[in-house]
Amino acid sequence: MSKLVISAIGPASSVQDGGRHGAQRYGLTPSGAMDRLALAAANCLVGNELFAAAIEIGPFGAAFTAREGAVRVALAGAPRNADVAGRAVALDTSMTLADGETLTLGFARGGAFSYLAIEGGIAGEPMFGSLAVNARAGLGSPYPRPLQAGDELQTAAASGAAERRIDLPPPVEGPIRVVMGPQHDEFGEDATNLVLDSEWKISATSDRMGYRLEGPVIKHLHGHNIVSDGTVDGSIQVPGNGAPIVLMPDRGTSGGYPKIATVITADLGRFAQIPAGRGFRFKAVSMAEAQSEARKFAQLLRSLPDRVRPIETFDLNIEALQDANVAGAAVSAVDAGTWQIPSADALAQD
Amino acid sequence: MAATISPPRILPSGDSAITVEFSRNIDDAANQRVLGLDRTLASEPVAGVTETVPTYRSLLVHYDPVKIDFDTLSEKLSALAQRPVPPETKARRWRIPVVYGGEHGIDLEDVAKTLKTTPDDIVARHAAGDYRVAMIGFTPGWSYLSGLEKSLHMPRRKDPRLLTPAGTISVGGVQTGIQCLAGPSGWHLLGRTAVRTYQLHRDPIFLLEPGDHVTFAAVDAKTFAEQDRAAEAGEIIAEPIAP
Numbered sequence: 001m002s003k004l005v006i007s008a009i010g011p012a013s014s015v016q017d018g019g020r021h022g023a024q025r026y027g028l029t030p031s032g033a034m035d036r037l038a039l040a041a042a043n044c045l046v047g048n049e050l051f052a053a054a055i056e057i058g059p060f061g062a063a064f065t066a067r068e069g070a071v072r073v074a075l076a077g078a079p080r081n082a083d084v085a086g087r088a089v090a091l092d093t094s095m096t097l098a099d100g101e102t103l104t105l106g107f108a109r110g111g112a113f114s115y116l117a118i119e120g121g122i123a124g125e126p127m128f129g130s131l132a133v134n135a136r137a138g139l140g141s142p143y144p145r146p147l148q149a150g151d152e153l154q155t156a157a158a159s160g161a162a163e164r165r166i167d168l169p170p171p172v173e174g175p176i177r178v179v180m181g182p183q184h185d186e187f188g189e190d191a192t193n194l195v196l197d198s199e200w201k202i203s204a205t206s207d208r209m210g211y212r213l214e215g216p217v218i219k220h221l222h223g224h225n226i227v228s229d230g231t232v233d234g235s236i237q238v239p240g241n242g243a244p245i246v247l248m249p250d251r252g253t254s255g256g257y258p259k260i261a262t263v264i265t266a267d268l269g270r271f272a273q274i275p276a277g278r279g280f281r282f283k284a285v286s287m288a289e290a291q292s293e294a295r296k297f298a299q300l301l302r303s304l305p306d307r308v309r310p311i312e313t314f315d316l317n318i319e320a321l322q323d324a325n326v327a328g329a330a331v332s333a334v335d336a337g338t339w340q341i342p343s344a345d346a347l348a349q350d
Numbered sequence: 351m352a353a354t355i356s357p358p359r360i361l362p363s364g365d366s367a368i369t370v371e372f373s374r375n376i377d378d379a380a381n382q383r384v385l386g387l388d389r390t391l392a393s394e395p396v397a398g399v400t401e402t403v404p405t406y407r408s409l410l411v412h413y414d415p416v417k418i419d420f421d422t423l424s425e426k427l428s429a430l431a432q433r434p435v436p437p438e439t440k441a442r443r444w445r446i447p448v449v450y451g452g453e454h455g456i457d458l459e460d461v462a463k464t465l466k467t468t469p470d471d472i473v474a475r476h477a478a479g480d481y482r483v484a485m486i487g488f489t490p491g492w493s494y495l496s497g498l499e500k501s502l503h504m505p506r507r508k509d510p511r512l513l514t515p516a517g518t519i520s521v522g523g524v525q526t527g528i529q530c531l532a533g534p535s536g537w538h539l540l541g542r543t544a545v546r547t548y549q550l551h552r553d554p555i556f557l558l559e560p561g562d563h564v565t566f567a568a569v570d571a572k573t574f575a576e577q578d579r580a581a582e583a584g585e586i587i588a589e590p591i592a593p
Contacts, residue, residue, distance in 0.1 A: 021400065021401060022400075022401055023490075023556070024401055024403045024410075024412075025388075025401070025402060025403050025404060025486060025559075025560060026486050026490060026491060026548065026556040027486045027487045027488060027489055027490045027491055027492050027548075028490045028548075028556075127550065136489065137489065137490050137531070138531075138550070139550075179362050179364055179365055180362075181361050181362045181363065182361035182362060182363045182369045182371075183361075226374070227374065227375060227376050227405075227406055227407050228405055228406065228485075228487065228488075229369060229371070229405045229406075229407065229408045229410065230363070230367075230369060230403040230405055230408065230409075230410025230487075231363075231410075232363050232364050232366070232367045232410070232412070233364075234364055235363065235364070252487065252488050252489070253403060253487045253488070254403070254405055254485065254487030254488055259363070262362070262363055262364030262365075263364065264364060264365050265364065265365050265366050265415070287362055287365065287420045290364070290365035291365045291415040291419055291420060293365075294365045294366060294415040294416070295415060295416050298416045
């Protein structure tokens with residue numbers, strides 16, 4: 001056994017996996033990763049099951065140190081600067097930390113959550129088949145709370161397998177797609193249009209239970225109290241103050257505010273990745289379109305293991321060039337004419 | 351009566367869940383139909399349905415859109431929901447001990463005053479009720495009970511409390527309930543029970559099921575303290591009673 005020691009970590013970071021399902025009828029919310037695609041991509045890179053437990057890292061920086069042996073990890077999700085002993089490492093690749101080596105991560109850039117998967121998974125005691133942290137219910141393993149500096153995750157010794165990268169499709173752009181309902185009829189046409197035609201921002205007071213939205217006030221037709229009914233990930237509920245809240249994986253299983261619309265499954269992860277303060281829009285789609293997108297998303301998840309490739313020196317250069325590109329250097333990843341070997345300085349900036 | 355059952359409203363909750371709504375109100379007949387549809391889906395599973403969540407007035411049905419589409423499932427649920435409510439063949443009954451009043455039920459005196467009666471009378475009437483677990487939600491094990499007698503209905507507190515104790519027995523509106531974990535509540539606190547409706551490392555982790563019947567028995571503070579220690583050690587404490 002090796003272990004990964006949390007040397008430093010910001011708030012909103014916890015062990016998450018595919019969540020615990022089947023107990024919502026008892027008031028137990030599923031929890032699980034905010035961005036399931038990123039979790040699955042990280043896990044694939046180290047040969048784990050798609051929804052194995054990994055470290056969900058919030059918007060702030062973090063540092064992880066291998067102890068009592070080497071640890072093989074992979075990073076996916078929100079882009080951020082990452083280095084091991086001053087050597088930049090790329091997103092969407094696996095890497096092996098030698099005993100004593102530290103992986104240092106900067107702030108998330110243009111996203112909120114990154115996932116650090118650990119080869120062999122995280123040792124813990126599953127509850128309802130899951131290690132996912134749900135702090136309010138006192139659930140999660142090995143720590144039933146967000147991670148703190150000094151925490152230690154027991155894991156398998158690194159296999160020594162060759163490192164891998166994963167080719168993900170380009171990120172989906174455009175508005176966050178929703179299906180109207182279930183309590184769409186508690187709102188007038190004006191309120192619906194306001195939701196769909198306005199620019200929204202995610203409030204900094206958001207968390208894993210819900211993302212509070214900043215924008216126009218959404219008025220109800222008949223008051224804001226309904227008899228509680230069930231909620232899902234992505235339910236857009238409108239409380240009395242008219243500021244919508246999008247329910248996230250740690251939501252209550254039932255709620256007493258009308259829900260005007262629901263974020264489609266395929267867009268839940270990219271919605272979760274919208275940083276606080278950045279503007280975005282919603283767009284209503286038909287049920288047929290939402291379900292077609294849900295099936296495509298399921299297909300994408302299933303295809304992830306086939307998208308994993310060995311890293312060759314050539315690939316490493318592309319990754320490094322793309323990193324340099326993010327940092328502002330004029331390099332096109334597709335136009336070889338612009339390629340240049342980035343200097344250490346170029347990689348260190350940002 | 352069976353021929354006059356009105357169709358429920360089928361409401362989309364995103365692309366992977368359907369809310370089957372029987373009423374917009376707290377309505378015992380609607381809750382019976384919710385629990386009936388829940389039982390039907392348990393005994394005759396529909397491929398693609400992954401999880402059901404009963405509430406007072408609706409059943410939330412989670413499903414996998416890769417396995418079944420919205421239109422097909424809507425039709426199935428609509429048809430199943432209009433069958434006569436299947437009998438509660440396996441309904442369980444529990445007697446749950448409660449220490450009423452004092453430090454354990456800080457609102458009992460006020461509730462008695464508001465309802466113009468004595469605390470003893472409130473306790474007698476609350477404990478004697480025959481309740482049904484209408485739904486479990488909000489936080490793990492929070493069991494909402496239907497069947498509160500009319501004379502005990504009262505509006506919720508204007509200022510919800512941010513922290514109320516684990517095991518709280520309270521009334522709010524037309525409902526009473528058993529709260530398992532400490533947490534916020536806008537209801538009136540009548541007492542506490544040592545019974546854990548949710549306890550990790552115990553079999554079963556969740557004691558009550560939607561549809562179970564519940565009655566209460568008043569106990570003194572000393573008994574509560576003993577029961578609380580036993581419950582902490584994993585004892586169920588709630589007493590199953592013959593139907």
